[in-house]
Amino acid sequence: MDHRSGSAETDVSLERLLSDLITAYHILHSHHVLDEHGQISVRNPRDPSTFFISSNPAILVASKSDLTQWHVADGSPVAEPYNGCDKIEEIPPSSEHYAHSSVYNMYPGVQSVIHSHCLSAIVYGLCNNWSSMLQPSYLLAGFLGSSPPIFDIARYYDSLPPSYPRNLLVNNEFLGEAMAKLFRNSDEVDMHMHNGQSNVQSNGLPDGLPDGLPDLPEQKVVFMRGHGYTTWAESIQDAVWRAIHIRRDADIQTSAMNQRSSTDLEVVYLSEREARDCERTINHCDPKHWLSWVIEAERSGRYRNDLKVRVSANPN
Template sequence: MADDFVDQTLSDLITAFHILHQHQVVDEHGEISVRHPRDPTTFFTSNVPAILVAAKSDLSQWHVADGSPVEDHHDGCLKMERAAPDMELYAHSSIYAMYPGVQSVIHSHCLSAIVYGLCNSWNSMLQPSYLMAGFLGSSPPIFDIASFYDYLPQSHPHNLLISNQFLGDALAEMLRKSHDDEMRLLDGPTDLPEQKVVFQRGHGYTTWAESIKDAVWRAIHVRRDADIQSAAMNQRESTDLEVVYLSEREARDCERTINRAEKKHWLAWSAEASRSGQYHNDLRDRLGPG
């Protein structure tokens, strides 16, 4: 028997894949996940390229605790025996496990943003460049997977994928560290991370939120901020002017007051995706827009 409440969440998840694809946040790689609204110990995602996600049968359900497939999965979802080799479930499951308040996670290979994680430093080069990017704070952290290879078997491929729980936990831990507190380790889960975005060297970035819609909003504005900063830095090279980013107070107040998805934003993005003719959502056809 269909559960329309859960199905509406899954419809939003399918739409989120389409919006993220249209906004060049995900392509044939990258994904969004959402915590099960009735069972927070599991989550849903897809290993299907975003433009092809169209129905519950393209979605799969996984355990938060260890990234294993849910045997008694939600009706209509794809039954999985194991994760595909390129399916980075632990980037999602470890964040959900460490931060019970997180409801949605996005991993992106966005080309505009990936360049800002190519630094030999703890912090990325990305700064909050405009009012919709205050949530970034003062340069998000960089997860450099090379720092963890020595803790893995010698046979483990150095392919930058978050392919086991050890690496997933290390990535999730980066979200609750600040630069001044780099070596601090906390015992047990904390409700929400301190950092909103973590870059992954040579790989992409991961962000999260307390809803699908806010996660999509953040992921889109990471890309937009990267585009703005790149343009500003290129322009700076031909002048004597300095690029002026948001102050700490401006970034904090923008995050507190306006850095979130309003209903009209979601409706506009959904309409753009629907009217483009590129995407199909079987659940939306049955349930209507979220």
Template sequence: MAAQTHSPSDDAILRQYYRDFISGSHILHFHNVLDAFGHLSFRHPFNPGVFVMSRNAAPGTISSPGDLIAYRVEDAQPVDPNAAPGFLERCIHGECYKKYPSVQSVIHSHSEAVVPYSISGVPLRACYHMAGFLGASVPVWDIADAQKPGDTCDLLVRDTHLGASLAAAFSPGADHVGGDAPQSVVVLMRGHGFTVLAGSIQDCVMRAVYTQKNAMIQTTALTTRAADPSAAATAVRYLSQKEVDDTTWSIRQSAHRPWGLWLREVEACGLYVNSA
């Protein structure tokens, strides 16, 4: 990542961001939210017009600030024109930061537990208290609705046009300007995966992990119900709007607990290196 001039206290803050970013990438791999693909980013703490991602590499292998690249929010192009090759889908991140100034971290995942809810017509809904942030239902974005004639149809968000369409799906029908936050913090991507937004790296990682866990719980509930004829007339009971609101608030109060545990797990694993 290109060198920048900061005060000693600013440098310490940036080092912590880098360390949290690398740890977050490792945690997401450890929990199978990211494999060799997918990515995490954060908005630069001293320059909101810049966001930071890793170079084009598997998240579990990122190990130092030298693996990180700063991009302009405006066009998702690297601040340093000589930067290492980056992720093709960085426009997912850039356009979300552009549309929602309150968003400070973005994750894009191809979780196999979540993808079925992007193609089955069954809505992903909050099933348990750790996933109240999902809301009453999770929007599904179909890239086919946003593509132009001649676009490559590989379901990848290759440019700012597609990234802007995805970003808009977090607030369907809403005209968000200024410092507004998205209506939804998770959007499913048809046949591809999901993207999650948050106000910090830690919150974004937690939401991504619990989105996957919620999908696994919902699938188990649906298949268990389908296997029991006596339950055919009984609907799966999801969180109410009041429960969604209250659990989202209450879980925020203890967000440090999973982060601290997950840090210890990746530090003790022996697979990951974090030299930031």
């Protein structure tokens, strides 16, 4: 069976995955990661050259009809999407699915991507530098590493037509690819920038950087100046976990900086070794974490997942 088609047949494992995707929208809304903007997507395990996403506000995502299916290679819509998903006839000019397709395309190991306009975190991408101000402030944020990179879209507009709207949206392949390439090691970017190699190539990076890319990004998050951030993981659950802890870490660092501003004390962040060991050992979504977030969203009465009811009624 071709799972890109709109057949009346269904794949229960894929249905469960899409049910988790819908629930992820609700969890991220509940935790103030997604508001009326932002998205979480998942790569299609039956056809990894495509992925699923919703452009609807998170609180409104409730069924497969709220989901769309896109090609990883170029961000084009799948002509005959999976059974029950919405068919895209024309790509809206404000669609930012390219922020997702480009990451999937460059890094085959990535299975889920989140683009967020989280207010707590957006402030840490507001500086004229390739690296952000956010630091790993507590044990559940070691995965951030030191100073995640910033995608400043203004550096890339000169490569677009003069009439192209400078509205900070990642709404074409070129901008998506430029952002996705910053998920490589930011130390390489910093080194070349500090050495005066500040010209941006057509591939979206400073002059002199190699083109080879790994199956998985080295950076876990890229901040987007005046916009938000993008993160990824190898599962929906871990992507949600990372996004929630990015928001929490930003809140902690902001509070710590405000409290210390009137004293001679300095904020002590995780050391490089501490951050690395936290990432390797405890920076992942335990099944109980996921279950607690699912129950919290369900019992709030604010969200509806029609697909979960159908999946639960067909356990085999």
